[in-house]
Amino acid sequence: MPTKLVLGLQHGDEGKGRVVDDLTETWADVVVRFQGGGNAGHTVYDREGNKFVTHILPVGVVQSRNSNKDVLNVISRGCVLNVSDLYEELLSFDSEKELTNNQLKISGFCPLIEPTHILIDRMKYQGKLGTTARGIGPAYSDFYARDSILFKDFVMNPEASLNKIYKKFLDFQTDFAGQGGTNKQVNDNFSFYNDWASKYRSAVDTLSQYLMEDETEIFQLYQSGKNILLEGAQGSGLSIGSNNYPDVTSSFPSVGGALNSTGLNHNQIDEVIGVIKSYKTKVGTGIFPSIIKDESAQILAEIGKEYGATTGRPRQCGWLDLDEVNLAIQNNGVDHLCIIKTDVMTHIEKPFVFHENKLTSIPKIDNVSLEDEGFKTLVDMVSNITNINNISYTTGPKRGEIVWNV
Numbered sequence: 001m002p003t004k005l006v007l008g009l010q011h012g013d014e015g016k017g018r019v020v021d022d023l024t025e026t027w028a029d030v031v032v033r034f035q036g037g038g039n040a041g042h043t044v045y046d047r048e049g050n051k052f053v054t055h056i057l058p059v060g061v062v063q064s065r066n067s068n069k070d071v072l073n074v075i076s077r078g079c080v081l082n083v084s085d086l087y088e089e090l091l092s093f094d095s096e097k098e099l100t101n102n103q104l105k106i107s108g109f110c111p112l113i114e115p116t117h118i119l120i121d122r123m124k125y126q127g128k129l130g131t132t133a134r135g136i137g138p139a140y141s142d143f144y145a146r147d148s149i150l151f152k153d154f155v156m157n158p159e160a161s162l163n164k165i166y167k168k169f170l171d172f173q174t175d176f177a178g179q180g181g182t183n184k185q186v187n188d189n190f191s192f193y194n195d196w197a198s199k200y201r202s203a204v205d206t207l208s209q210y211l212m213e214d215e216t217e218i219f220q221l222y223q224s225g226k227n228i229l230l231e232g233a234q235g236s237g238l239s240i241g242s243n244n245y246p247d248v249t250s251s252f253p254s255v256g257g258a259l260n261s262t263g264l265n266h267n268q269i270d271e272v273i274g275v276i277k278s279y280k281t282k283v284g285t286g287i288f289p290s291i292i293k294d295e296s297a298q299i300l301a302e303i304g305k306e307y308g309a310t311t312g313r314p315r316q317c318g319w320l321d322l323d324e325v326n327l328a329i330q331n332n333g334v335d336h337l338c339i340i341k342t343d344v345m346t347h348i349e350k351p352f353v354f355h356e357n358k359l360t361s362i363p364k365i366d367n368v369s370l371e372d373e374g375f376k377t378l379v380d381m382v383s384n385i386t387n388i389n390n391i392s393y394t395t396g397p398k399r400g401e402i403v404w405n406v
C-alpha cells in the first residue's frame with residue numbers, strides 16, 4: 001500500500017504532469033490532486049504525441065479516459081474549486097463519455113471559487129502580483145476566514161448556495177461602485193456573474209455524482225492496498241509558506257500540504273519525487289537570481305514552448321537553480337529527483353547551472369544520454385549537490401520517454 005508524492009521543486013511548470021501520467025500508466029490506482037485550483041496547467045502527451053491539458057482535474061483522468069486502466073482521480077479538500085470551470089473542463093475533456101464516479105471523486109470540503117473571488121483577483125492582484133486571475137487567493141482568504149461555500153453545499157443545496165454567492169457578489173458591487181467603479185464596469189461584472197451562474201446551474205447534475213462525503217476515504221483506499229499517487233501543482237518556490245511571500249500562490253505545494261489535504265499521515269508517504277526542469281522558468285512577480293539575460297533565454301523559451309498552459313503568458317527563463325532545489329529538498333524530505341526537458345538543453349551552446357549564488361559553466365549537452373559528457377556532468381552535479389542518488393530523467397516530451405532510476 002505505498003504512496004508516492006510528486007512535487008515541483010521550482011516555480012511551477014516543471015513538468016509534473018507527465019511524471020504523474022507516466023506513473024499512472026505503470027503504477028497508480030488512485031491519483032489525488034491536493035492543492036491549488038484552476039491556476040495550474042498540467043500538459044501531457046500520449047505515445048502518439050496527442051496533447052492533453054488539465055487544470056483542476058488530476059492528470060490521472062487522461063489514463064481513465066484513454067486506456068482500460070481503472071484509475072480513481074480525487075480532487076481533495078486542499079483544492080479550491082470553480083465548479084463552472086470544472087464543468088467546462090470536463091466537457092472539453094470528456095466529450096464522448098462521462099467519467100464515472102469510480103473514476104472521479106471530489107471532496108465535499110473543497111471551498112468554492114466564486115465570481116466575486118475572480119473579480120477581486122482580476123482587479124486587485126493580477127496587476128500587483130501577476131496572478132493567474134483565477135480567484136485563487138481570494139477563495140483561500142474566505143476559506144481561512146471560515147466563510148466559504150463548500151462543494152458539499154453546492155451538491156446538497158445548490159440554489160441556497162448560489163443565493164449566498166449572489167449576495168456576496170452584490171455586496172462587492174456596492175463597494176466597487178462606491179469606490180468609483182463606472183456603470184460599464186458594474187454592468188460587465190453583472191454579465192460575468194450571470195454567465196458564471198448559468199454554468200453553475202448546468203454543472204449541478206453532472207458534478208453531484210462525484211461527491212466524496214467521507215473524509216477518511218483516501219485513508220481507506222490506502223489501507224485497502226491501493227497505490228496512491230499524490231499530485232502537486234505549482235512548486236515549492238510558489239508555496240505560501242516560502243520566503244518568496246508575497247510573490248507566491250495561496251496554497252502549500254509541499255508534503256505538509258499533501259498531508260493536510262488527504263488525511264494521510266507522514267508515515268504513509270513512502271516516496272517523495274521532486275520534479276525539476278533542467279533549467280528554470282517563472283511567471284509573475286518576485287526575485288529570479290538565475291535569470292538568463294542573453295539569447296539562451298529565447299532559445300529555451302522557444303524550443304521548450306515556455307508559455308503558460310493556463311494563461312498563455314510567456315515564462316521568463318533562467319538556469320537551473322540548485323540553491324532553491326536544495327531548500328525544497330530539505331523542506332520536503334525528497335527521495336528521488338526527476339529531471340525534465342533535458343532535450344531542450346541540447347540547443348544551448350554554453351549551458352550553466354546556478355549554485356551557491358553563482359553560475360558554473362557545464363560542457364555542451366549533445367545527447368540526452370549518460371555517455372554524453374555534458375549530460376553526465378549535469379546529472380552528476382545535480383546528484384552531488386543535492387545528495388540524492390535516485391535520479392530519473394526524460395528524453396523527450398511523449399509518454400514513455402522517461403528513464404527511471406539511473
Ligand code: IMP
Pocket residue numbers: 011012013039040041129130131132133134135136137233234238247248249250283284285
Ligand atoms: P495565483 O496562484 O493565480 O494566485 O498566482 C500567484 C503566483 O503564482 C503568480 O506568480 C502566478 O504566476 C504563479 N502561479 C500560479 N499557478 C502557477 C502554475 O501552475 N505555474 C507557474 N506559476 C503559477
